[in-house]
Amino acid sequence: MKRPLAGLIPLAAAALLLGGCGSDASADQETIAIHYSHFTPELVTATAGQPVTIELRNDDPIAHEWIVGDEEVHAKHRTGTETVHDQVPTEVSVPPLTTKWTTVTFDQPGDYLYICHLPGHEQYGMVGTLRVLPK
Numbered sequence: 001m002k003r004p005l006a007g008l009i010p011l012a013a014a015a016l017l018l019g020g021c022g023s024d025a026s027a028d029q030e031t032i033a034i035h036y037s038h039f040t041p042e043l044v045t046a047t048a049g050q051p052v053t054i055e056l057r058n059d060d061p062i063a064h065e066w067i068v069g070d071e072e073v074h075a076k077h078r079t080g081t082e083t084v085h086d087q088v089p090t091e092v093s094v095p096p097l098t099t100k101w102t103t104v105t106f107d108q109p110g111d112y113l114y115i116c117h118l119p120g121h122e123q124y125g126m127v128g129t130l131r132v133l134p135k
Helices: 008-018 071-078
Strands: 028-035 038-040 043-047 052-058 064-069 091-094 099-104 110-115 127-133
Touching: 028 043, 043 052, 052 064, 052 091, 064 071, 071 110, 091 099
Parallel strands: 028 052, 043 127
Antiparallel strands: 028 038, 052 099, 064 091, 064 110, 110 127
8 A cells, every 4th residue: 555645754854954944043032931921031132233033922811012122111101002012123012822023133232121011010020121232
C-alpha cells in the first residue's frame, strides 16, 4: 500500500529549515505576558537606536493596554479618554486572551515605564520598565 503523505515529509522539513531565512537578525524581541493584571517580566531591555519587537500576550479574560513612555506620556493617559490604541507603536490595546506585536525604537538611553492605564490597573500594579541601554 502506498503512503501518499510520505513524499510530503521531506518537503515539510525543507520548508521549516528555509522558513527562518531572510529574517532581520538585528531586531531584538521581548515577550511580555499579562496575567492576573500584572506584566511579566517587569523589566525588559533594548538598545538605543535599535528596534525591539514586543510580543504582548494577554492571558487574562479582561482587556489591558501597554503604554510605554516618559512621565509626560503617562500623565496624558492617566486623564485621557482613548479607549482603543492601535495607531501608535508605544500605545497598544490588548483584548482578552489575545496576543499583539509592536516594534518600538528609543533613541535615548534611560528607563521608560510601561503601564496599563485602564481604571485601577496602574494602582493594582500593572507597571513595568523598558530599560534602553546605550549603543
